[in-house]
Amino acid sequence: MAIITVIEPHPLLRLGILQLLTDVSPVTETHGKDYSCLEQDTPEPGNCDLVMLSVSSFEQLHHLASQAERVFGPKAMLLLSEADDMPHTAQGLPPSVRGYVAKDASPEVLQASVRLVLAGGTCFPMRSGTPANQPLLSRFQPVKWPPVPEKPKVAANSASTEYEMLGITPRQYEVLVLLARGYPMKTVGRCLNISVATAKAHTETLYQRLDVHNRNAAVYEAVSRGATLGWPTITGVGDDQKAEA
Structure with a gap:
């Protein structure tokens, strides 16, 4: 069973991400926290497979990531980015950081990124000059497990x-x-x-x-x-x- 902790200060976005993660695997245990959890002195007990850490700028990346590593000791970390200056490789990043996904990414991209990192891969997408039409939060729809197979419609x-x-x-x-x-x-x-x-x-x-x-x-x-x-x-x-x- 994969244990995922989402550290996101925005409560609605945090809730949306947690519910989207239920569609990643039926045996995923998820936890949602804000930045206050990074200030605690005692590390969290138990194992954490993945921390999804919200970062608003590249400047705060190293500080927040080091705090998350200290508290949760994750096997891997996936950054939830609002910044346009995120790196394309792991060079110079904390060792547990395996990639990032933009907060305005589609739910499908977010889920695929999580699956990829949990499988041992890295996720450093190329920048796109065209912003997404809708942010992740506005595109969020509650999901249920197990999914009912149906044919999504598209033109x-x-x-x-x-x-x-x-x-x-x-x-x-x-x-x-x-x-x-x-x-x-x-x-x-x-x-x-x-x-x-x-x-x-x-x-x-x-x-x-x-x-x-x-x-x-x-x-x-x-x-x-x-x-x-x-x-x-x-x-x-x-x-x-x-x-x-």
Whole structure:
């Protein structure tokens, strides 16, 4: 079971992040705290797998991160950033810092970043010159576990643009959408009306196309390239052979 502590001074944003984290894994234990927890003299008992630490500027990063390391002793730390000057690598950062995610990132990006860091990866996304249309808090919707498989809706032209942008087939894009939502392979097959073996084959080919080796890396790679991972409604494509043609 992964233990995650979210240190965020804004109570509503903290609550939203905690509820989004319930969609990361059914066996995740989460705790929410504000900056006052960093002032305590006694370290927190028990093990902490991940601290998600809110930082408003690069200048305060080292101080807050060192305090969080002292109190919680986390295996890894993911920064929740409001700043535009965050580094692109771990060089010069406290050893437990494995990356950062912008506070105006979409819920899908935040969840993918958490999964990636928990899996032992790092998360230092490239800066984008275009700000997100909506901040994380305004896009937050309460989530329930276990999720009920359903097909998210997105415009056909948006889906077509995304699978072409990623260099994958429409079917591989559908698989990627379901993987991003944390569904097991059996559920992916059921949603797409294909066998588990076929779903696995599409997944392996998808990984090769994106040059990754697992689900978390595939989702992170896709969203880093600008994909929103909504459900595609693709017209004019009858099967994978047509898509490959």
